[in-house]
Amino acid sequence: MKIVVGTRGSNLALVQTNWVVDQLKKANPDVEFEVKIIKTKGDLIKDLPLDKIGDKGLFVKEIEKSLLNKEIDMAVHSMKDMPSYLPEGLKFASSPKREDPRDVLIFKEGYKSIEDLPKGAKIGTGSKRRKYQLLKNRPDLEIVPIRGNIETRIKKIETENLDGVVLAASGLKRAGLEGKIDYYIPTDIMLPAPAQGILALEIRENDEETESIINSIKDDTTKVQIDAERGFLIGVNGSCHIPMGAYCDINGDKIKLTGLYGDGDGKKIIIQSQEGMIEDAPKIGYELAKSVLKEFEK
Numbered sequence: 630m631k632i633v634v635g636t637r638g639s640n641l642a643l644v645q646t647n648w649v650v651d652q653l654k655k656a657n658p659d660v661e662f663e664v665k666i667i668k669t670k671g672d673l674i675k676d677l678p679l680d681k682i683g684d685k686g687l688f689v690k691e692i693e694k695s696l697l698n699k700e701i702d703m704a705v706h707s708m709k710d711m712p713s714y715l716p717e718g719l720k721f722a723s724s725p726k727r728e729d730p731r732d733v734l735i736f737k738e739g740y741k742s743i744e745d746l747p748k749g750a751k752i753g754t755g756s757k758r759r760k761y762q763l764l765k766n767r768p769d770l771e772i773v774p775i776r777g778n779i780e781t782r783i784k785k786i787e788t789e790n791l792d793g794v795v796l797a798a799s800g801l802k803r804a805g806l807e808g809k810i811d812y813y814i815p816t817d818i819m820l821p822a823p824a825q826g827i828l829a830l831e832i833r834e835n836d837e838e839t840e841s842i843i844n845s846i847k848d849d850t851t852k853v854q855i856d857a858e859r860g861f862l863i864g865v866n867g868s869c870h871i872p873m874g875a876y877c878d879i880n881g882d883k884i885k886l887t888g889l890y891g892d893g894d895g896k897k898i899i900i901q902s903q904e905g906m907i908e909d910a911p912k913i914g915y916e917l918a919k920s921v922l923k924e925f926e927k
Contacts, residue, residue, distance in 0.1 A: 860914020
């Protein structure tokens with residue numbers, strides 16, 4: 630059997646896809662895999678902020694089209710890039726174990742934490758979620774909008790004279806750049822994007838054979854976190870136009886889900902938590918979303 634795997638062409642996307650393929654090969658030595666690179670709208674338009682060129686599907690729509698047209702058999706995405714709802718005919722297979730969900734800072738020089746930054750320090754990020762959580766902690770910072778792949782954003786520390794940039798720990802670790810991380814931002818200072826650090830493996834709805842192969846590398850803990858955090862995402866109908874975050878902490882058979890929702894200019898940010906049993910993860914996500922929205926609309 631041969632499985633064609635679709636992915637974006639960035640270094641991180643290829644690293645993630647090749648890692649998934651390696652894990653699947655180890656578990657399924659009789660299956661052949663081929664990686665196919667597909668350019669997406671988000672890759673082609675590089676000079677505009679994400680919230681100015683569309684919504685969460687920016688990095689996935691062209692790949693999903695190839696999946697529906699049977700040009701590929703599965704797709705590897707970052708789960709945080711996925712819209713609330715998938716196109717008819719597509720579904721998620723189980724995900725492998727989550728990488729570190731936290732956001733991190735890479736500094737220009739000498740700093741060890743957010744507290745070390747001088748007044749008025751310039752920090753680069755294209756994310757409203759990251760921007761407004763940073764400003765809540767340090768209102769004196771100057772947030773500079775940046776875009777690009779991991780390597781491009783790190784280079785902008787020099788080219789745009791920044792004091793630091795915010796990136797996802799998971800991407801840096803997968804790309805072999807963990808050594809560049811200067812500071813892991815605690816989740817109580819910066820909630821990650823829903824499902825940050827999780828890989829989304831997307832397939833056609835009725836492709837049971839491919840799903841069975843992918844299930845050989847599934848991780849049950851990660852599934853609970855997806856259910857809770859994407860339950861929150863769906864409940865608030867989240868997009869890249871608003872600051873929004875969620876993180877599910879698991880302790881035995883119980884979970885604590887914390888969610889963040891705000892307006893586009895960051896003037897109003899609501900953060901709430903809800904606890905419950907792991908089997909109720911999707912319901913907890915949805916209920917927390919409704920509670921946050923109710924508070925936001927007051």
